[in-house]
Amino acid sequence: MRNPHSNGNVPKLEEADDATDGVILGLDGGATSTVCVCVPFFPYGDRFPEPIPILGRAVAGCTNRNSVGVSTLSTETAAKDSLEQVISEALSQSGSDKSHVRGVCLGVSGVNHPSDQGMVEHWIRDMFPSHVKVYVQNDAIVALASGTMGKLHGCVLIAGTGCIAYGFDEDGREARASGAGPILGDWGSGYGISAQALTAVIRAHDGRGPETMLTSTILKALGLSSPDELIGWTYADPSWARIAALVPQVVSCAEAGDEISDKILVDAADDLALSVKAVVQRLGLCGKDGTGSFPVVMVGGVLNANRKWDIGKEVSKRINKHFPGAQTIIPKVEPAVGAAWLAINFLTVKTDVS
Amino acid sequence: MRNPHSNGNVPKLEEADDATDGVILGLDGGATSTVCVCVPFFPYGDRFPEPIPILGRAVAGCTNRNSVGVSTLSTETAAKDSLEQVISEALSQSGSDKSHVRGVCLGVSGVNHPSDQGMVEHWIRDMFPSHVKVYVQNDAIVALASGTMGKLHGCVLIAGTGCIAYGFDEDGREARASGAGPILGDWGSGYGISAQALTAVIRAHDGRGPETMLTSTILKALGLSSPDELIGWTYADPSWARIAALVPQVVSCAEAGDEISDKILVDAADDLALSVKAVVQRLGLCGKDGTGSFPVVMVGGVLNANRKWDIGKEVSKRINKHFPGAQTIIPKVEPAVGAAWLAINFLTVKTDVS
Structure with missing residues (x-):
């Protein structure tokens, strides 16, 4: 897995940013926005500089075809336009252009089927010369990589607008839930969470459920x-994102003692x-005796809101109760950087194999 | 409330169907279809012939603006076109035309706001001369009327694609739930029900929930x-209707002993x-001691499927446990006929008042 040219030293930015090594684009296409980062390509196996230098970064609208509940030609066009836009901006900021790009990795929520994945991959391939490596991955895989410096081992839990758990064992077997x-x-x-809160307000209003502080709090927030x-x-x-934006109101009510x-x-x-x-359990990450060590990367606004009523902490507690060896990790870098790490890892593996 | 011209006898169809008395249109605009019936106008208070003669009946597509989750100009146009179509067909079948229409009553699901109600009322008013009385009601009110021959007293429970409970007390106060x-x-x-079943299949598949017979049954049904x-x-x-259509599969699995x-x-x-x-409880329909008698009209495919696992019967049991005086009624006529009865009642009241 280790690049034979690696000398074990972290390359300097000046070395990495030249035309020989080129750049890597990491993209995170979430339900509400798309982030693209441009980083130098370090073909040195798992010895990354930390933090990895970010040469350019751009943000644009949604690339998730499913997030509005319908898939139409216009949403596909909008998603493709968003991708083109963030890629151009990130490259421009980094002083690079498409000819410097060695590899692109995109994590996309809503990519649940080979046909979706193929379409998005096709879009990106069309934007670059044919030698550029393009990887399209479920955003959960990219989020896992953001907590493990690109290593695909362990479990990631994303809870933002949507939620998913995704994992890999040492042999590359994968599993998902939600x-x-x-x-x-x-x-x-x-x-x-927000839909349950809205339901609780309706139930209190029509007499099916108890009164809740959510009523006044949510009505006020929405005017x-x-x-x-x-x-x-x-x-x-x-x-879905518009509904999900009510989570802070639910947390506030819980912090103020609202039982619902x-x-x-x-x-x-x-x-x-x-x-x-x-x-x-499906991957046996915890080992046969259930105490084995493995990372659980926790990503998304629901888990990392850093409030007094800390959902992420409550989830960690429950995970550690079942699996004392689980190491919960809150990534220091955003998923787009995880995508870039993944692309570097994939490219490096390829170099070794060839 | 009684029409002064009433002689207490049920009028013959020949009398009622002439140009003098005219006809009434009753419409039921559900989530999946719109039904229109044309009946003779009997201005005789609560002494209806039973069964009421149906002079014409037509069915067309959806008039519910909310049922696809979005409200666009094209869905509004489609809804309006459906209304025009069923009205023309029902009138044509009855050998009448718009000049014979005395009143129109439409029950529409999705009419939750004065602005929606006003829009649909405006569409129908535009189709008829100005002297024709037009009533647009929540489809729950119309469904109640279908079980009480037009009398607005008691509670109706509709469970089809959606569900709602709606009631009136003797003083005309109303309340709803769901x-x-x-x-x-x-x-x-x-x-x-169907969304819960689909969720159970996903949970069994990804290891969050127990195995269920729903998996093979639903996959087979959907190919x-x-x-x-x-x-x-x-x-x-x-x-929503496409998802809701899976209820028979859930009932079959329950009948076959599937615990989920x-x-x-x-x-x-x-x-x-x-x-x-x-x-x-909000309307006090059961009286102060909780044993008072009142009708509960039960409407919709979920309640009246007539299967071995009988959801309607289970609901009735629960209602009667709380309210021994509740009389559950499964209407013999469809909601559109309830709408026609309502229109006749409204017109008759108006005649008395003027």
Whole structure:
């Protein structure tokens, strides 16, 4: 796996940024935005400089075809345009152009099928000369890489607008849990938490459930005067991210002692931990005696909100109760950098093999 | 309330169908189709012929602006076109034309706001001369009328694609529960039941939940080969009715002894009964001692499927446990006829008042 040319030293930026070594693009196409980073290519196996130098970085709109619930030609065009835009900007900032690019790795949420993956890969291939290596991965794999410096081992849990647990064992076997979208029960996601909160408001309003602080808090946040107006608000725009944006209100209510909000967050923590547990058990990451050490990378606004009611901490507790050897990691770099690390790893492996 | 011209006898069809008395149109605009019936106008208070003669009946596509999750100009146009079409067909079948119409009553699901109601009312007013009375009502009110021959007293529970409980007390006070759509927790609806079933399949597949017979049954029904393909299937088309159409599969699995399916149906029955309970308690329909008599009209494919695992019967049991005086009624006529009865009642009241 180690590049035979590596001397064990970390290359200087000046060396790495020349035309010989070129640059790598790492992309993270989330439900609400797309981030692209441009980093120098270090063909030196697992000996990366830390932090890795970021030569350019750009952000644009959504590339997730599924996030609005429909897949139409116009959303595909918009997704492709977003990709072109962030790539151009990141390259321009880094003083590079497409001819310097050695490899591109894109993590995309919503890439659940070979056909989706193939389409996005095709878009990117069309943007670059044929020798450029292009890798399109589920955003969960990229997020895992962001916590493990590109090594695909362990489990990642993402909880933002949606949620997914994804893992790899040492032999490269993979497994996932959740990540099937709101209709199919991603209950620990930002969308799931917010939808439960909105439901609690409706249930209190029509007499099916107890009163909750969520009513006044959410109505105030949305500028509405009655729970009846929530129905129109909810269905006026089917974007999952718009619903998921109510998580901070739920956390505030739970912190202020609202029992309904507290239960929603406890259930979310249970569901998220269950997703990790399912992946870990299927891959045997914890070893035969259940105490083996493995990383659990935790990514996304729901897990890393850093509030007093700390969902990420509650999930960690539950994971460690089952698996004392689990090492929870909050990545210091964003997923786009994980994508860049992955591209470097893939390219380096290829160099060794050839 | 009684029409002064009434002689207490039921008028013959020949009398009622002449140009003097005219006809009434009753419309039911559900999530999946719109039904229009044309009946003779009987201005005789609450002495209807039973069964009421149906002079014409037509069915067309959807008029529910919310049912696809988005409100666009094209769906509004389609909804309006559907209305025009069923009205023309029903009138044509009855040998009448628009000049014979005395009143129109339309029940529409998705009419949750005065602005929606006003728009649909405006469409219909535009189709008729100005003297024709037009009433647009929540489809729940129309469904109640279909079980009470037009009298607005008691509670109706609808469970089809969506679900809602709606009620009126003797003083005309109204209350509702549920009916807020799938994001806002209509868990006893056909959509809710099916979404829970799909979620159970995904959870079994990724290791978060127990195995269930739903997996093979649903995959077979949809012609899919793996639970992974359910994700693409689910989000390829956001129509709620398409998801809700899986209820028969859930019932079959429950009847065959599948515990997961059984629990989904038990939860649905609990949720549906809870909606009725909320309405009954808010309106005091059961009287002060809780034993008062009142009708509960039960409408929709989920309640009236007439299967061995009988959701409607389970809901009735739960309602009667709380309210021994509740009289559950399965209407003998469709909601569109309820709409016609309502229009006749409204017109007759108006005649008395003027």
